[in-house]
Amino acid sequence: MSEIVADAPAGASTGGSALQSANVDPTSVNAADHWNPAPAVDPAALPPNHPDSLSPTKIELFIRPTKGEAFERGFQEACDAAGLTSPGFEGHVTQNKRFLHVYGSRAACCDDTGHALVWFSPNAEYVRMPLKGMLKEIRVTVDPRHCPLPGGYGSLARHFRDGVKGLLEAMGDAVLVDGMGHPISTDDLEKVVHHIHHEVEARSVELERSVTTDLGGGRFRIQGRLSFQYRIETRGMRGAVKGFEWVHFDAPTLRWGAGRAKGAEMAREHLAWLRAHRQDDADLLETLEEAFAAMRERRPGQQSPSRCHAADGYLQLMVEALSGTAKFINPAWVESKVEDARRLQEWDEKTVAENLAPARAARAAKQAQRKGGAA
CATH class of the missing domain: 3.30.1400.10 (ZipA, C-terminal FtsZ-binding domain)
Known part of the structure; x- marks a missing residue:
């Protein structure tokens, strides 16, 4: 042995x-x-x-x-x-x-x-x-x-x-x-x-170059992490980036049925990314903001093409995913996040008070000086 x-x-x-x-x-x-x-x-x-x-x-x-x-x-x-x-x-x-x-x-x-x-x-x-x-x-x-x-x-x-x-x-x-x-x-x-x-x-560099498209006029389209995300770069004569613009929710203009189906496919892709990554959420917050912005576009009716239909399908599935997984979230984790927010609130209020303290003291001194002069 x-x-x-x-x-x-x-x-x-x-x-x-x-x-x-x-x-x-x-x-x-x-x-x-x-x-x-x-x-x-x-x-x-x-x-x-x-x-x-x-x-x-x-x-x-x-x-x-x-x-x-x-x-x-x-x-x-x-x-x-x-x-x-x-x-x-x-x-x-x-x-x-x-x-x-x-x-x-x-x-x-x-x-x-x-x-x-x-x-x-x-x-x-x-x-x-x-x-x-x-x-x-x-x-x-x-x-x-x-x-x-x-x-x-x-x-x-x-x-x-x-x-x-x-x-x-x-x-x-x-x-x-x-x-x-x-x-x-x-x-x-x-x-x-x-x-x-x-x-x-x-x-x-090779990976980014493979997903870059020259749009002409010094503008280049670089594909993002998801198929409906990209950024537009404006470059100078020597290739230096002068500016860029992100598009996180490239919603197509479709009729109601096709739009909702496309939006559901976009949500499926985003959820698959979230399952495979612990930290990188593929700009989830920015994507949701742009999807809600697309939802606010005029809805002429189910038969008329609009970007809002894809946004509706995307947000519907994302909301259902959140509500379906909420029962599995650890309440202690939620409480810890609430406590973190409260600590940030206390820090913010303390910082504001400290920054305003000199101005308030100066104002009080001026008021006291006026009262003393009037007397």
Whole structure:
């Protein structure tokens, strides 16, 4: 019997009579007594962002112990301390609900979409048997040319830097090295971070260029996050942006039936975006404001084309979605938001009083001076 000092892979069951406390018998024929390794997968068939892919743009570094051949701390425990996400235990590579899971690995994930950006993978021996003395290295992989672009205001370079530094600190006596075993200094790490940032910026420029249409006269239309959102940029002779205008709700002019159907499709697209993103709401407030503005347009009747019909269909579905999900909202969360608003009210009233205090004191002094002169 061997004693496990590192915790089990994320999501692995520890219940039942097969595992007593923290003990496991790796020689047992009972599958419940140990975790089976991932089945062999052809690297050529893996997605580019997978840590074992053959992508030529993949960056691969290693975290290794500075003393001895293995780390004392368990991989999962160190990842928890470093704040790395714990994916569901799938047993092998899967593509479930657009999220990539890799057996035994942890990832630095996008705060907005939850997609894995940077992978941290222990050596294969530790994955097969997570015992003390088996964790000899942690492989760090990122593919800035093929990984999902961070949503919201996330930064791939920041996730990479924070993940590496957090895991180095959590592992204790550890060093970051390249594939040849040469140590990576702090300056070298920042060079890698700068390269990742440059690659992501280049991808963002390419993506925006692919959705830009030249309207002529120095005006360009850039497609937004949703199909009915865009912005119009006015550029100078050298390409400098002189001004821009956002359109968040490009409602078509249709008759009542077709307009309401189109508006419902627009709401469906927006709701799908909200389900897939934790932070970026695709300018929900601005979109609702423009939809309400379209609703205020004259309604000549159901048979006459108007933008208000699409706005009606959009707002109807959005309101129904809000009313249908209200029962699932945590009342404590609502109360916390109300308390935040009250604190802002107190701060606003205090600020106004402090700003007006000098003027009020001066006015009171003038009134007292007038009264004294009259006496």
